[in-house]
Amino acid sequence: MGSRLRVFLTREQDKTLLNLRTADVPQKVKDRAEVIRLSAHGWYVEKIAAHFNWTAQTVREVLHRWEKLGLEGLWEKPGRGGKSRWVEADMVFLEECLELEPRTYRTHLTS
Numbered sequence: 001m002g003s004r005l006r007v008f009l010t011r012e013q014d015k016t017l018l019n020l021r022t023a024d025v026p027q028k029v030k031d032r033a034e035v036i037r038l039s040a041h042g043w044y045v046e047k048i049a050a051h052f053n054w055t056a057q058t059v060r061e062v063l064h065r066w067e068k069l070g071l072e073g074l075w076e077k078p079g080r081g082g083k084s085r086w087v088e089a090d091m092v093f094l095e096e097c098l099e100l101e102p103r104t105y106r107t108h109l110t111s
Contacts, residue, residue, distance in 0.1 A: 005063050009040040016071065025075075032074045035062045 009017070017033040031052060038048050045063070049056045065073035 005039070005045055005060055006042070007036050007039040007063055007066055009036070014040065020074075028076070029074045032062045032066075035059055036066050036074075039063055 014037060017037050020030055020033040023030075035048055035052065038051070039045075039059075043051075045056050045059045048054075049059045052059070062073075
């Protein structure tokens, strides 16, 4: 078994992370900030993982990113996630086609 992973925060860092709870930032950032605060307050990785319904490895990754990058490590790197395949010209074309077409389109919803 490895050594216990724990983060130590200054008062200023703790206050900054606490303020992120009410800031206009993505929920992932708020969750990561709370993970770091819980670690600083003595929670074990496994307990934090159970609290957030995450894996222990995810919690460890958040804590390691904090140690390596600090506050910057809470946000996603640019370019992450799926890339948009539609451009504005595609949407304009579809809207024009739908306006010209006399048929009505709808989807079949299943319960």
